[in-house]
Each structure stands twice: as C-alpha cells, then as structure tokens.
Amino acid sequence: MPHIFVEFSANLKQHIDTAELVENIHDAAASHQSVPMAGLRTRVVESEQYLIANGDDRNMFVAVLARLNGSRGKASLLEVRDLLVQACKASLADVQRHQPIAISVEVQPIDPEMRVNENSIRDYFEELA
Numbered sequence: 001m002p003h004i005f006v007e008f009s010a011n012l013k014q015h016i017d018t019a020e021l022v023e024n025i026h027d028a029a030a031s032h033q034s035v036p037m038a039g040l041r042t043r044v045v046e047s048e049q050y051l052i053a054n055g056d057d058r059n060m061f062v063a064v065l066a067r068l069n070g071s072r073g074k075a076s077l078l079e080v081r082d083l084l085v086q087a088c089k090a091s092l093a094d095v096q097r098h099q100p101i102a103i104s105v106e107v108q109p110i111d112p113e114m115r116v117n118e119n120s121i122r123d124y125f126e127e128l129a
Contacts, residue, residue, distance in 0.1 A: 002068040007045040028087035038128040060101040070109030081107040
C-alpha cells in the first residue's frame, strides 16, 4: 500500500508524455517516508470516452486517487496528498497554461482492520526488504 489510480482523458496524450506523468506521481508518493516502495502500486486508466464541462473537445482531465493505510495519521496523508499535487503541477504546468484541463488529487484512508494484504515482493528484491 498505497494504491494510486491515475485517470486521464485520452486527449492529454497530444500534449504530454503521460507515462512520465505517471512515473512522476509514483515517485512523489515513494518519496514520503511512510510509503514503502514494496507496497506502492500505481495504476493508469486512460479514458477514451468522457464528457467534461461544456463538452468542448479541447477539455482534458487528470484525476489522481490515492488509497493509503489510515493508521499513518492525517498529517502523513496530507503530506502525501501535497506531494502528489506538486507532481501533477510540475508535469502539467505547461498544459494548464495553454489548454483547458481539470486536475484533481484525492487521498482516502483505508481502515487497516477492513483489509487483508499479502505481499511477497520483498522476498524477491533485496533492496525492498
């Protein structure tokens, strides 16, 4: 954990390298001391069909949802949120200056009692132990 979902409108690919955006978001989360690299999972959803605001074809969106163990405490969750926002702003600054784009970042705490997690990744990568 955490689990990060990055969703974006397909037309964003005309303006930036979306793989770089996702890597920047992943790295930003990993930079926080409470986020173990072995548990970090970042998923991408490219939306081909969408309707944004007035329906203008130029409109784009990026939505980042991060789900983290709530036992980290609110302060840590807010710090992770802010790191993700900074990564989005850095990656999307040029697009935001020249194109209509909606950017959102949300962090949701996961109740650790409601989750079962088994992870053998650390068993295969010494640097993640």
